[in-house]
Amino acid sequence: MASDVLKTRRDFLVVTGAAGAGLLLAGCSGEEKKRAADLISAPERLMRQHGVLSRLLMILEESLRRVDAHMELPLEVIPGVVEVVQNFVQMHHEKQEEEEIFPLLANNDKLVGLIAVLKAQHRAGREITARILEYSSTAALKELETRRKLNSEVRQLARMYRAHSNREDTVLFPALDSAVTAAQYRALSAGMTQKQQQAPGDGAFEKTVERVAALEKLVAMDDLAGFSPDAS
Ligand SMILES: [Fe+2]
Ligand SMILES: [Fe+2]
Known part of the structure; x- marks a missing residue:
């Protein structure tokens, strides 16, 4: 059986x-x-969303580099990244994890501590992104002290979200294999696909990727070949 x-x-x-x-x-x-x-399985869908988050973090880090180097930074970049993080990562991706993945693993004693940390980090991420938005206005960026705060918040967010998504990809999602039946796995995956297809606004994956690509273009990160070793 x-x-x-x-x-x-x-x-x-x-x-x-x-x-x-x-x-x-x-x-x-x-x-x-x-x-x-x-x-498309539920973990694969969530891992694709982690890819979106990773691209957003790279844009934030490039924005900081530009501010530090007194280079041009289009004013809409940081607020644009924050908007996608809030609407897609926090209100769509994290909501799916909290409502559909965490409960399936709640009976696994080995994961109780991990899930508690993941939930706390979801909350911390929301607080940090709100502060990043506050520090990224034109007036705020003129102040050295605000630029320092922005720098600190972005670094904390990137450090936390990278560790967080890596742990989900390699520990939390694989734990589903032994926690649910094949029928539950299929139902979870089908439900997540349906929600993504019906999601309004930034819930739609393809539309969000297009938005991220447009933000990358604003800071000259749109050409992947530019990241190759011989291009630096
Ligand atoms: Fe998460
Ligand atoms: Fe996640």
Whole structure:
């Protein structure tokens, strides 16, 4: 019985992996593409969202570098990043983790402490981003003391969110494998896909990635080749 459950889940994951790599999408009709999207697992969807967060943190760090180097920084960049962090990461991504992932793992004694820290860090992230927004106005940035505070807040946020998402990717999400049945796993993944497709505003992944790309362009981070070793 247990091996049947594992086999079913493994089959599902194999198909999901192929879909994630785009192997099933080439030449598919719209309906077939929709079905491939339906197979994206809940952890894969959340890890894609972590990728968005990682890109946002890089933009914030580049913004700080520009402020420190007295380089041009379009005023909309930091507030734009904060807006996406608040609407997509905090109100959409973290809400899904707290409502749909954490409860499934609440009975795992080994994860109780980790989940408590993750929840506390979600709250801390909201407080820090509010302060970053406050310190990033034109008037505030003229003050050396405010620039120092902004620097400190961004560094704390980036340090915390990187450790946080890494721990979720490598410890929390893999723990789902033994915590839920294949049927629960499929229901969780399908529900998350449906919510993302119906999510208003910044809940939509593709739209959010486009917004992030536009912010990257404002600080000349839009060309990936610019990050290659021979380009520096
Ligand atoms: Fe989280
Ligand atoms: Fe997360």
